[in-house]
Amino acid sequence: MDFIRYFGFFFKLTKGRIILFFISVLTSAFFQMLAAAFFLPVFELGKTEKTDTFLTKYIYIFLDYMNLQDTNNILAFLLTTAAFSLFISSIMLVLTTVYSTKVQAQILVDIQAKALEDLFKADYSYFLSQNVGFLNNIIIQQIHQVAQSFKFYGTIFVSVIFAGLYGAIPFLMRPKLSAIMIVMGLPFMILLYYINKKTKKFSMDSVEQYSFLNGLIIQSINNFKYLKSTCTYSAVIRKIEKISRKLGSIMKWTAFWGSISTYGITPFAVSLIFILVYWEVTVMKTPVIDAMAILAFLYGASQKILTVPSAYQKFIGSFGAIANYKLFLDEVLSHDEKVSGRDTLNPDFSGKxxxxxxxxxxxxxxxxxxxxxxxxxxxxxxxxxxxxxxxxxxxxxxxxxxxxxxxxxxxxxxxxxxxxxxxxxxxxxxxxxxxxxxxxxxxxxxxxxxxxxxxxxxxxxxxxxxxxxxxxxxxxxxxxxxxxxxxxxxxxxxxxxxxxxxxxxxxxxxxxxxxxxxxxxxxxxxxxxxxxxxxxxxxxxxxxxxxxxxxxxxxxxxxxxxxxxxxxxxxxxxxxxxxxxxxxxxxxxxx
CATH class of the missing domain: 3.40.50.300 (P-loop containing nucleotide triphosphate hydrolases)
Structure with a gap:
């Protein structure tokens, strides 16, 4: 899976700071899970028979330990604890967002400086063999996309964790229901895999065409005086238009497949949830209020799951930039001039x-x-x-x-x-x-x-x-x-x-x-x-x-x-x- 495969890349890119990001996200998810655990018993207040699920049984044990008997006191305690847990979760998410942005900015500073430094350390013959537009595209645009890809990678992780959280609660309440939902959702996963594959190809094509376009524009500006004096710029403009049209086509198809994964699946996912809740109430005879609770959590899970394709589309849209960046670094380092080191001698300018x-x-x-x-x-x-x-x-x-x-x-x-x-x-x-x-x-x-x-x-x-x-x-x-x-x-x-x-x-x-x-x-x-x-x-x-x-x-x-x-x-x-x-x-x- 691409997400797991790129963990090593981002671990190295962030110098290990991605671990702190993951920990902060998991901490926030834990407090949201805690809020849900304290909120669920509210539905069963006043019932003679309580549902003994994995999520609620420990809450009842804790309530007995606290010796809370009065219904009003139990309700106040449950709601206050749930609200406090949500408050802590929200603070953690804010801090996580700020930290993620700081890491992204530092990535941009680090890799842009490193790319330029490595380029200057490379053999001059290598530089002469390169396309100026390609180098400009890599160091300015592609590296910016690489830094931005960390944001998309983080968004995927946050969405997956919270989708798992909201999906785990119905599973703990009704394991069979959740299993059916997973089976019925498999066709959507297959469709997403196909869409992601198409988007990845368009991403690579887009990077290549942008390199050509940047190179031609830079050369046109550098040769502005000649092109204007001889009125030969029309041929250059026609070439630029041709590349731009190709880029426009790539952008159109990228947007098409992206919109399907972002918006096209939503009504089917919501309809699936409605069908499952209807089946739970009419066939399984689950009380409506309990079914509504399940619906709420399933809907929350679906909303988080549906943000994953959008974030993943943006992430794989950066695949071309990441691939070019890694290829660029490999090439530059393979042409490293090794201008200094322990084995080198200081120059003596006193001789001939x-x-x-x-x-x-x-x-x-x-x-x-x-x-x-x-x-x-x-x-x-x-x-x-x-x-x-x-x-x-x-x-x-x-x-x-x-x-x-x-x-x-x-x-x-x-x-x-x-x-x-x-x-x-x-x-x-x-x-x-x-x-x-x-x-x-x-x-x-x-x-x-x-x-x-x-x-x-x-x-x-x-x-x-x-x-x-x-x-x-x-x-x-x-x-x-x-x-x-x-x-x-x-x-x-x-x-x-x-x-x-x-x-x-x-x-x-x-x-x-x-x-x-x-x-x-x-x-x-x-x-x-x-x-x-x-x-x-x-x-x-x-x-x-x-x-x-x-x-x-x-x-x-x-x-x-x-x-x-x-x-x-x-x-x-x-x-x-x-x-x-x-x-x-x-x-x-x-x-």
Whole structure:
């Protein structure tokens, strides 16, 4: 049964807190059972012959022990005790609901953070192979559904327990009647099993289509400028409509089967109860008041039982999310990069960085993008990589940060191979300004410090000054507390790039990687930032990927790549004097 099978999953997800939830529900049910036990004898007050059922005989023993003889005193005691028990049960249910919501919220916080952390710990090649829409769907929507599934799981448990409670009372009063009801209810159970099976399939299909849809929408927004400028967005919209129609069909059939289990069975269940009570009164000659008591409990049981299909429908509606979440975790953990551990060594930046006959091929590619690359980067020097598109520059940079691993050969720092290093500590000492500015929808200050608790404000201001932020931040209403908007939409492309540069200048790093970092800047700002970067010469290792060759004149060494190979290397002047391809590139840009 799915409910039992998923207990282990939720036990792990809630870190065992589900046990306390179960105990609180059972405690509430116990007090409701106690209320019923004290209420049933009220129907028999004044009778000479009392019904000796399992539920009431101990109440009569207790009344004899209390030596209550007067009918009015017995009635007051029974009603007061029943009311008190119901009151305690209600308090327990309120506390259980609050606790359940708290656990659900904590599940969302825990698994969303864990999913992101595990994704960042996974091998970069795995990330490159994934669909962005799928990752977005998993981490935002599917994980939210997984957390919400605990609520549905809890609702099922509460409904089953209280349905069992209300059903147990008639069984204890009239065992034969309850047995007949169970037998007659079997067809409904078979129907529910079929409905649940259909709903589970629709849930899986829905998750798959949502992943496709999210991915396409995200890509459309990222490529908004192109699609609008070329009026090619109509084709994308048609594809989105096609997926949406398929999703609509899935939603329609899910709602259809869900409504049958929620509403369609109700009149049949109530009719069954009426028939059984009629049979009890006319055939079994049970007093009407006793039959009405049985009817009341059977009706209560039916109401609780009928909430089970609805809750179970919502629960199995989360099966697709749970399955995808578990699959995602298994895949991510199987690609764990193992960046740190007892067997790893702390990086020593005092020695040289060496590529020894390094080759690399992307999993999805056929040809090697790097071919037997060998180079040395001395500490605290300025190095540049130049070359045409697809020459391998970015791949080399990704290998320096350790997010890509050589297919052949090895990389070492201070004579220690990368595979032996603590890559977490290595990367934490690398500053990286990418081609696409990294700007969050937050203040200038938080973008520079990345929400650091004890941020060095003076250091931040100095970094901002070096990156020429003052030119536009001082014009903003809240200065460094001004919000930049989603991906820095409130500022220009060049200003976004300056934010990224300032962030890396703020961090205490040993390496600074500038991947086309000044490509979005005007010449004057580029020159000012270049002067700030040059100040670190001899203090930090500076690695530059550049298209504008004028920005790398002061580099100690330049590597020219072509088709994954180093074809020329030397200082700017040395390379220019060679009269080779580098010379052609310089002359072409000088025109």
């Amino acid at each position: 960085l060496v590529f020894h006959e390094v080759s690399f091929k992307y999993p999805s590619g056929k040809d090697e993008v790097l071919k037997d690359i060998s180079l040395e980067i001395q500490p605290n020097t300025s190095i540049a990589f130049v070359g045409g598109s697809g020459s391998g520059k970015s791949t080399v940079i990704n290998m320096i940060s350790g997010i890509l691993k050589p297919g052949k050969g090895h990389i070492s720092l201070s004579d220690i191979e990368y595979r032996k290093l603590n890559l977490f500590l290595l990367r934490s000492r690398i500053g990286y300004v990418t081609q696409e500015p990294v700007v969050f929808n937050d203040t200038v200050k938080n973008n520079l410090t990345l929400w650091e608790k004890n941020a060095d404000y003076d250091n931040m201001l100095e970094a901002g000054k070096r990156a020429c932020l003052d030119a536009f931040v001082d014009q903003m209403p809240q200065k460094y507390d001004s919000v930049l908007g989603d991906s820095g939409i409130n500022i220009s492309g060049g200003q976004r790039q300056r934010i990224s540069i300032a962030r890396e200048l703020y961090r205490d790093t040993k390496f600074i990687i500038l991947d086309e970092a000044t490509s979005s800047l005007d010449s004057e700002t580029e020159q000012l930032i270049q002067q700030s970067i040059d100040e670190f010469s001899g203090k930090k290792t500076i690695i530059i990927v550049a298209h504008r060759l004028s920005t790398i004149k002061n580099c100690d060494r330049i590597y020219l790549l072509d088709s994954g190979k180093i074809i020329e290397q030397g200082s700017y002047d040395e390379l220019y004097k060679m009269g080779g391809k580098f010379t052609e590139m310089v002359d072409r840009q000088s025109l």
